[in-house]
Amino acid sequence: MAEVGVPKVSVVVPAYNCGPHIEKLAESLLRQSMPAEEFEAIFVDDGSTDDTAERLDRLAAEHPHIRVLHIENSGWPSRPRNLGIEHARGEYVFFADDDDWFADEALERLHACAKANDADIVVGKMAGYGRPVPRELFRKNRFDATLGNSPLIDSLTCHKLFRRGFLNEHGLRFPEGGKRRLEDHSVVVRAYFLSRRTSVLSDYTCYHHVQRSDARNVTAARLEPSSYFASVRDALDIVDANTEPGPLRDRLHRRWLRNEMLSRLRGKRLLNAPEDWLEQLALETQKVIQDRFAPGVAGGLPPLLRAVAYLAERGRVADLRRLARWEAGIAAHATIDELRHADHAVTVTVAAELRSGKQPIGFRSDDGRDVLVLPMEEIAPEVLDSTAQVSKARLDLVARRRETGDEIFLPVTFETERVTGTAGAGRFHLVHRGTATIDFATLNGGRTRGSWLLKARISNVGWTEDGRLPLLFICPTDGSRPRIRDERKVWNRVRSAIGRRVKR
Known part of the structure; x- marks a missing residue:
């Protein structure tokens, strides 16, 4: 223990109508190799209308290191996460989702990595189930990772270990006020720029990230293009405020072009999209490419993605469909x-x-x-x-x-x-x-x-x-x-x- 009575780690979990899906996460917390008296889990029930609240209350009644907060429905994970920070007592905070789970030694290894490297942030290796997770980032351990020396920008979800004092010192909180897509991007990008040291732990899979088969988790609904791209622009603003025009800014911008725009305009993902929604998405992508990106952003992409960006910038939606039909058959x-x-x-x-x-x-x-x-x-x-x-x-x-x-x-x-x-x-x-x-x-x-x-x-x-x-x-x-x-x-x-x- 860092101090008497102070947990090493607080795990903060927003929960909404997760029902039995919460059990896998709960069981993984109870299996942690870190002793129960050295960490706490704070579940914030966001006004669930099923039996989630009762499940969590039973869990807390049986395990003193588990706490539950009940709030009126806010409709998005931001408010529950922020409340979790306010109630956390741990030296470090980890943000988990209610349908994911931890490997047995995750908290112990993440905390040991943070202490050994005096890190403000530790990014633990993730496994994805129906969700993409970074690959190159986790090729090796990186105990002093920066946005300049590693593909750190590939990991923008909040499922990480943060020093609580670091979050409070810089007022790092999730944006509230309605459904804000990419709410974790603005927090994580700011945190990367502010962090004195960020470590990447790749030799142990810490966190299992799941897309539920019933697609009922709160962020699973199809995005609304105009508000979604407003959130993209917010993240780009943070990059621009902390970099000068040039190769680093272009490389960081490229992450949003690649992941949030072009990935939706190619292959099976495009072919499965509703026609009117696709037209809106293509238009918003065209605007961001023209308004925000220097030529080096698309220029640094591999040829296939350069071609998708080329077509998107020119509004050639019919050709994007033709390319997607061909690409849908690509396989190794x-x-x-x-x-x-x-x-x-x-x-x-x-x-x-x-x-x-x-x-x-x-x-x-x-x-x-x-x-x-x-x-x-x-x-x-x-x-x-x-x-x-x-x-x-x-x-x-x-x-x-x-x-x-x-x-x-x-x-x-x-x-x-x-x-x-x-x-x-x-x-x-x-x-x-x-x-x-x-x-x-x-x-x-x-x-x-x-x-x-x-x-x-x-x-x-x-x-x-x-x-x-x-x-x-x-x-x-x-x-x-x-x-x-x-x-x-x-x-x-x-x-x-x-x-x-x-x-x-």
Whole structure:
């Protein structure tokens, strides 16, 4: 304990009509390796109309380190979070959502990281379920991360550990007054600029972030474009107030262009959008690109996203639809070239490529440049120039524990081969070949109990796609030798059985 009677951590949770969905979070808090007397959980019931209030009151009655506040419905998580800060007693505050949950050692590890590095903010590794979470940020531990030296801007949700004195010193509070989309962006961006030290803990998955299948959590409703983009502009204002025009500002602005605008104007996400809503979204995106972004913002994107930004800036919604229909078929295809195993170690060699349908993603040589081939004309060649991205194309091999969603980047050696002659003169596509050795005695710090899938992840010209490999590694205990299920053999047996039955 930092002081007698002062908890190390206060976990603040807004709760609204979550019903039984709260149980997984509650159970994870009761399983924490940090002793119960060293942390507290503050649930703020935002005027629930189901049995949430009763569930929380029963929980608090049984566990002294859990408290419940009941308030009239505010309609959004901001007011409950702010009240949670006011009532928190911990040295640090962590903001959790009512349908997420913690790994067993999360609070202990996050607090230890904060103390060891004297950090104002600790960003713990997240696993996503129906929700995107940062990938590159969690490739390694970063104990002195800044917006300049790391992809910190990729993590703008509030699910982090903050020093409570830091929040109070700078008056960091969530914006209230109705439903404010991206309410955590304005708080987190300010906090990053103000923080004396921010640490990223990547060697342990701390927080499991969930999109409920019933989509009834309060922020799941479709956004209203004009108010949504007002919140985007608020976040951009904070960046502009703390940076000068130039590469850093452009890189930070690029995060909102990429995630909040272009990601909604491509692929299946665009195709599933209502027509009138899409028109509004495209118009608001066009305004922000024209009003707020320097040329270097879109210029620093990979070619595919540059093309989407190019079309959006010019209001070419019909072409955005054409591109989305083609992109909806993009997938990574991966095969196993070689598999070797000895004791606890498995070595696998794979080949992988990006395809749209059955056709590999193609490029053409044009005056010394490699140009991405898209299914439409009238996009300036410089927009599709992929020379730098082709040379930087990356293949990662990732192990994912099926039970928990933990993802581990494996040490991999890879090379990228240009394959020509398949799509006409001057055309080529890329095949990536990589080898990795998985030591199940040391993987994930020896925490290997469970079933592990293997994925080939290709990153190139604006896509990051996973191709599932037909291998499953089953570890009955932590650090044990894995049992390998080669699903190629399973499928061959199934196919043979089907063939025999057909012949009969």
